[in-house]
Amino acid sequence: MNSFELIPTEENLIHTLNKDLLKRNKDLVRFYDLILAQEGASSIAIDGRWGSGKTFFVKQSMLLINAKNPMSDMDDEKKASIVYALPFPKKAEDMPENYDVAVYYDAWENDNDTDPVLSLVYEIIKQLGINYAFDDNSNEFKLAGSVLEALTGRNINGIIENLKSENPLTKINEEKDLHENIKKFFTELLVERGNRLVVFIDELDRCKPSYAVQLLERIKHYLCDDRITFVFSVNLGELQHTIKHYYGNTFDACRYLDRFFDMRISLPPADKTAFYREMGLDSSYGLEKISRKVIDTYNMELREATRFYRQVKTAAYEPTHDSRKWDFAFSDGKGKQLLLMYITPILVGLKIVNISLYNDFVNGKNSKPLMDIYKESDLGDWLCSKLLNRNEAYEEIEGKTLVTVEQKLQSLYEAIFVTEYTNGVYHTMIGDYEFDSNSKRFVRSIESMLSVYADYEL
Numbered sequence: 001m002n003s004f005e006l007i008p009t010e011e012n013l014i015h016t017l018n019k020d021l022l023k024r025n026k027d028l029v030r031f032y033d034l035i036l037a038q039e040g041a042s043s044i045a046i047d048g049r050w051g052s053g054k055t056f057f058v059k060q061s062m063l064l065i066n067a068k069n070p071m072s073d074m075d076d077e078k079k080a081s082i083v084y085a086l087p088f089p090k091k092a093e094d095m096p097e098n099y100d101v102a103v104y105y106d107a108w109e110n111d112n113d114t115d116p117v118l119s120l121v122y123e124i125i126k127q128l129g130i131n132y133a134f135d136d137n138s139n140e141f142k143l144a145g146s147v148l149e150a151l152t153g154r155n156i157n158g159i160i161e162n163l164k165s166e167n168p169l170t171k172i173n174e175e176k177d178l179h180e181n182i183k184k185f186f187t188e189l190l191v192e193r194g195n196r197l198v199v200f201i202d203e204l205d206r207c208k209p210s211y212a213v214q215l216l217e218r219i220k221h222y223l224c225d226d227r228i229t230f231v232f233s234v235n236l237g238e239l240q241h242t243i244k245h246y247y248g249n250t251f252d253a254c255r256y257l258d259r260f261f262d263m264r265i266s267l268p269p270a271d272k273t274a275f276y277r278e279m280g281l282d283s284s285y286g287l288e289k290i291s292r293k294v295i296d297t298y299n300m301e302l303r304e305a306t307r308f309y310r311q312v313k314t315a316a317y318e319p320t321h322d323s324r325k326w327d328f329a330f331s332d333g334k335g336k337q338l339l340l341m342y343i344t345p346i347l348v349g350l351k352i353v354n355i356s357l358y359n360d361f362v363n364g365k366n367s368k369p370l371m372d373i374y375k376e377s378d379l380g381d382w383l384c385s386k387l388l389n390r391n392e393a394y395e396e397i398e399g400k401t402l403v404t405v406e407q408k409l410q411s412l413y414e415a416i417f418v419t420e421y422t423n424g425v426y427h428t429m430i431g432d433y434e435f436d437s438n439s440k441r442f443v444r445s446i447e448s449m450l451s452v453y454a455d456y457e458l
Helices: 010-019 025-036 054-067 076-083 116-131 139-152 159-165 178-190 209-222 236-247 253-257 272-279 286-297 302-321 323-329 335-353 355-362 368-374 378-387 405-417 439-447
Strands: 042-047 100-106 196-202 228-234 263-266 427-430 433-436
Touching (some): 042 054, 054 076, 054 228, 236 253, 286 302, 335 355, 368 378, 378 405, 405 439
Parallel strands (some): 042 228, 042 263
Antiparallel strands (some): 427 433
């Protein structure tokens, strides 16, 4: 099965920049300008919901910063592919100069480490040791060893070999000269690479409360340097919950975070049009139209949307896009057509965004999702026109019973998920469609991606 999820590999990061798939290229340039405007020690929080593309945004920002630094060892072709994909001034004299160096730190991956500041310094050394050649006799090499020695209480010789072969994260020893060693380390680190270090810290809101708090406080204590800007990509709401879990529910987590974040900005919303096109969700087929409606109704973030459509496509794409398979598969009744096209995307979507509502929906306790998707939409108008019996109408017509769209949708819901087909009741007819005791079982097997209609090769 193809995954539509944009994994933040370097190839995907550059590809997305070149096509501007998320329509965030202008935002990246503005954020780059904001970073360059920083003076002195600073920290910025980028706030966004889980799955909204924060990691993608900060990793693209990191690439951009390093691509614009003339002293970086990134090859010229890659630099050009990054810089010229973005709406910068094209005249050389108008191009802002940048001598910043950027690194990325995944806090969640490191929240089992003994001490956050140690693993952070280790990650900086490791990344810059890969991107730039360390000279074993250089001052920065010696200072890196001194910093790690102060942090670990160990004497480290041949630091590059050690970084490659073992994790030097051990219990920290307090040292009076730790601050000075760290400052000297960053001075030497930036001498030939730039004048400012930008550290992107990601996934802090997913960490254990104790680690998240310790990371924030130790950065504030040890790494408050005029040449460092920290950028935290976080879900601030979730981070506040984490802080309260550590300090107590009555603790003012919002104001507490003001100690660490000089600036809070919201992640710009992605324009999903080009993203949908890349996924194939811009199709005029009914399944794609309904899938887009489900994504929009439940305000799915990018990660949720990609996973959702992948599952819908696996479960229902072939019989809904090939008329020959459609006619053959459902020669025994139109009810299955409706279930596969109109109900399957709702079930898949609910399972992703709200499992409790999913359970209520399939157990006949709550028809609201059906109303939310179809009650007031063009898709719903077409569907509901097919649900009318011959003696019914949605407007006053002599000789016909007046019904509402909501009533017909409720009847549809009950025929699938509520009605018990016993005591001589074998089926329910609603307009053109027939439903029976197998209807619920059928649509749930479709949604499970384990039916005969599932296609795992898409």
